[in-house]
Amino acid sequence: MSDGVEWGVHVCTLLAGLPDDAALPAAKLAEYHGVPAAYLAKHLQALAGAGVLRTVKGAKGGYRLAKPPADITVLDVVEAIDGAESAFRCTEIRRRGPLALPAREYTKLCGIHRTFNRADEAWRNELARTTIADLFLGLLQDVPRTSLEKGARWLQESAR
Amino acid sequence: MSDGVEWGVHVCTLLAGLPDDAALPAAKLAEYHGVPAAYLAKHLQALAGAGVLRTVKGAKGGYRLAKPPADITVLDVVEAIDGAESAFRCTEIRRRGPLALPAREYTKLCGIHRTFNRADEAWRNELARTTIADLFLGLLQDVPRTSLEKGARWLQESAR
Numbered sequence: 431m432s433d434g435v436e437w438g439v440h441v442c443t444l445l446a447g448l449p450d451d452a453a454l455p456a457a458k459l460a461e462y463h464g465v466p467a468a469y470l471a472k473h474l475q476a477l478a479g480a481g482v483l484r485t486v487k488g489a490k491g492g493y494r495l496a497k498p499p500a501d502i503t504v505l506d507v508v509e510a511i512d513g514a515e516s517a518f519r520c521t522e523i524r525r526r527g528p529l530a531l532p533a534r535e536y537t538k539l540c541g542i543h544r545t546f547n548r549a550d551e552a553w554r555n556e557l558a559r560t561t562i563a564d565l566f567l568g569l570l571q572d573v574p575r576t577s578l579e580k581g582a583r584w585l586q587e588s589a590r
Numbered sequence: 591m592s593d594g595v596e597w598g599v600h601v602c603t604l605l606a607g608l609p610d611d612a613a614l615p616a617a618k619l620a621e622y623h624g625v626p627a628a629y630l631a632k633h634l635q636a637l638a639g640a641g642v643l644r645t646v647k648g649a650k651g652g653y654r655l656a657k658p659p660a661d662i663t664v665l666d667v668v669e670a671i672d673g674a675e676s677a678f679r680c681t682e683i684r685r686r687g688p689l690a691l692p693a694r695e696y697t698k699l700c701g702i703h704r705t706f707n708r709a710d711e712a713w714r715n716e717l718a719r720t721t722i723a724d725l726f727l728g729l730l731q732d733v734p735r736t737s738l739e740k741g742a743r744w745l746q747e748s749a750r
Contacts, residue, residue: 518595552716557709
């Protein structure tokens with residue numbers, strides 16, 4: 431899984447704290463998370479392309495969530511950035527070697543591949559169960575109050 | 591996930607078809623699966639190191655399962671080859687940027703990290719539910735009879 435997944439989920443969780451009509455410039459998102467702006471930009475565009483973020487153009491431009499945070503799951507962010515492919519790489523080695531069969535015999539997915547597909551589904555189901563709203567509310571509980579106030583001030587000064 | 595995982599699970603499933611006291615040379619395992627012997631050797635050693643395979647020394651040397659196939663799960667093979675680390679890479683970006691807190695404030699795992707840990711656990715639980723015996727029995731059902739007979743002959747000729 432790429433670094434971008436961690437960044438993307440953090441970005442969305444931060445944007446959940448923005449007022450409805452505001453946006454945060456990409457440079458501010460990079461500054462807040464201490465990550466290279468050029469590399470983060472790529473992931474922000476992927477998130478916008480997948481309908482997780484909305485791009486706001488113009489002088490007041492930047493990014494905001496495209497939907498209410500309760501309607502965005504962690505899986506949405508993961509799939510926007512890393513795609514929907516399973517981590518398991520099946521190269522169909524069953525078709526190689528001295529006992530390989532003619533291609534027409536392989537009508538069914540290999541049992542090994544099916545096992546990894548079930549595991550991948552369990553992984554995705556779990557990530558689909560947590561929303562950006564859950565993570566934002568968790569943050570409000572976990573982070574010390576003085577730090578939340580500092581964060582709120584930063585957001586207010588940085589938002590457009 | 592590395593290619594080695596696919597290879598390792600296939601190797602264990604094939605070895606489940608060996609008689610109890612027999613072993614298969616590494617070169618035969620590579621030939622059967624049509625994969626480079628030198629690269630497969632690395633994974634076979636990892637599987638032996640993790641107690642999934644047993645190395646048989648001498649003229650009748652090779653590899654066999656170290657335990658009954660019903661006692662080896664797909665997760666055992668995955669962890670022997672790829673380790674037990676989660677696919678999610680947490681670089682603790684919450685500690686960077688202008689709002690970072692002193693290190694002592696981060697007493698609890700970040701909510702985002704916890705979410706990915708739950709997903710990883712669901713993935714591992716699913717892989718721990720399938721054993722090499724399950725995969726071997728599945729193979730006996732899925733593969734055409736003539737091909738099974740060919741496979742059995744190949745095993746008999748190749749086993750030591």
